[in-house]
Amino acid sequence: MYSERPLDDRKLAVLRAIVQDYVGTEEPVGSKALVERHNLGVSPATVRNDMAALEEDGYIHQPHTSAGRIPTDKGYRLFVDRLAEVKPMTAPERRAIRHFLDGAVDLDDTVARTVRLLAQLTRQVAVVQYPSLSRSTVRHVELVALAPAKVMLVLITNTGRVEQRMVDCPGTVGETVLADLRAKLNTQAVGRPLPEVPGLLEDLPAAFEPADRPTVSTVLATLFETLAEQNEERIMLAGTANLTRFGHDFPLTIQPVLEALEEQVVLLRLLGETADAGMTVRIGHENAYEGLNSTSVVSVGYGSGDQSVAKLGVIGPTRMDYPGTMGAVRAVARYVGQILAES
Amino acid sequence: MYSERPLDDRKLAVLRAIVQDYVGTEEPVGSKALVERHNLGVSPATVRNDMAALEEDGYIHQPHTSAGRIPTDKGYRLFVDRLAEVKPMTAPERRAIRHFLDGAVDLDDTVARTVRLLAQLTRQVAVVQYPSLSRSTVRHVELVALAPAKVMLVLITNTGRVEQRMVDCPGTVGETVLADLRAKLNTQAVGRPLPEVPGLLEDLPAAFEPADRPTVSTVLATLFETLAEQNEERIMLAGTANLTRFGHDFPLTIQPVLEALEEQVVLLRLLGETADAGMTVRIGHENAYEGLNSTSVVSVGYGSGDQSVAKLGVIGPTRMDYPGTMGAVRAVARYVGQILAES
């Protein structure tokens, strides 16, 4: 890479204007239109020179001679990093968000409302990850005998998530043993982060009669399995209908995106790349997944306290309203966090 | 409506050939191409006469003069009712279905696998409704004291579905009362269909000490609420990426469909219109929901025994391979039923 001259303020202003106009009109923007719409204080000819410089540096691009300019991924990147301010939600908007999310009755409902809200606010595709097991703590463990040798194990986390598994025991399970195990499990595990639990319970079978140990071990094994099942991470989607407003060249753009959205794995990885703190914006080719090369992903972690337990975000065309989208994503994440903390 | 002459066999054969060709090529089919591809044993001119008759009766339609014919909704309807045989799955296909579904570990997984499988087999959008509470029976009810006045209620159905609710009780709940209530609930409700349960338990508070009755009533109220929550019916979707192969005239066709797919309510109503027994095919305008006017829905009930507990189906363009789609839908429904019955 050869060294680039630093861009002076006016060139930055021109780039900002180009991004704003292009996002608004979806059409390549020319020098004349630019000076008319923005008070740049210079003539079109001057703007043209700046544009030529911006193009040489790779911030904008011309679809063909005698067309206006379009920002490149690099241009959007600069815009996001240095030229745009996250647009805060207005007070009524905040109230509406708050109100909408407050109506939720359980975790499923909270996530469902969040994802719909986000899709509606940004008019793009919204993605919300369920609070992941790995960063939650145990609220309660319950054991229920369903049949002589069949026990149901229920794990409840502090985020309100409930996981249940059937356990087939090696022999009949006495109610007293079950009660004992239940009590011990809860005393030792409640309040602890999920990943720590296996270590804490390792020696539990030793506290039981030798005859009961196989049963205890079986139950523990299932519990550990449940705890470890990272791949059980779930995701909820909304706003796919907004894809139709993506661009004019349809099937080509939309199909890979729809395919990506069907793959939980892809979405999880996508959200996984979100930095733990602060908002992450991945523009166009910055996305590892090829099908999303012409989309941008704005994502952020959310959590019930200071720590983030899961991620959420939106997926839209690279040509999106970054300040507005980022504002909406941030606001929604903040409120979901509050809701989770309260419940 | 004026009386229509009965269509003779050859006209029916012509209609069948038109449907088959159009489904294959996606292009209006003309008389010459028809006689070449199918052994109709007559000349194009004759076919033309038949086509004119079919058109007059509204079974086919000409986009413009000097174009071939396209089946109308009415044409597809006749085809489905009288001309098509459900295409059974081949033995290897059946094995693959069986094998794929057998790998499921719980209800969520079963539904997820089913919907993906269906989408893949039909290359269309697949919809699967979770086994609904209303037709299931109670397998177990569990009560867990989480805090002095906080009880968790867990309801498990014979289809493997688990619903849990938090109950805030009016006062501290003693463990003995809870155990008593738990026992009574299970004795009276297990094995009963969900809708019957409220009637059976109505008088339960009377069996307790007056002091405990408010608690018992509160728990019961929550239980009944859970039972009644029909709107909790959930649906899983897959194969939306297949929408891109829908037609050439893109955004217009696809957008209303995507919007419909986002609305659980619409999907539920759609599946709700499925007849309880046998397969239902709704073609084009036969769909009540306007956005799906250019799509067909093939749906069927499935269940763990003789009775259907939920519905599943696919949504595709009216121009779809009906015999193949119907075969796939029927086969998948049958196997899911078996899986549910076994678990």
Add this chain to the structure above:
DNA sequence: CCTGGCACTCTGCCCAGCTGAGTGCCAGGG
């Protein structure tokens, strides 16, 4: 009742020409 022949009607495509937007470059002025 079927068939071959024929005239007719369209759509889709190609080509040419025009228009307009937008550019790059240059010479002149603050």
Add this chain to the structure above:
DNA sequence: CCCTGGCACTCAGCTGGGCAGAGTGCCAGG
């Protein structure tokens, strides 16, 4: 040294005419 107005140039997109091909409807004859 940077900005500006002017000017020639390029090229996508639209328009209109002309052409080819597919497909039809109708008719008279077997």
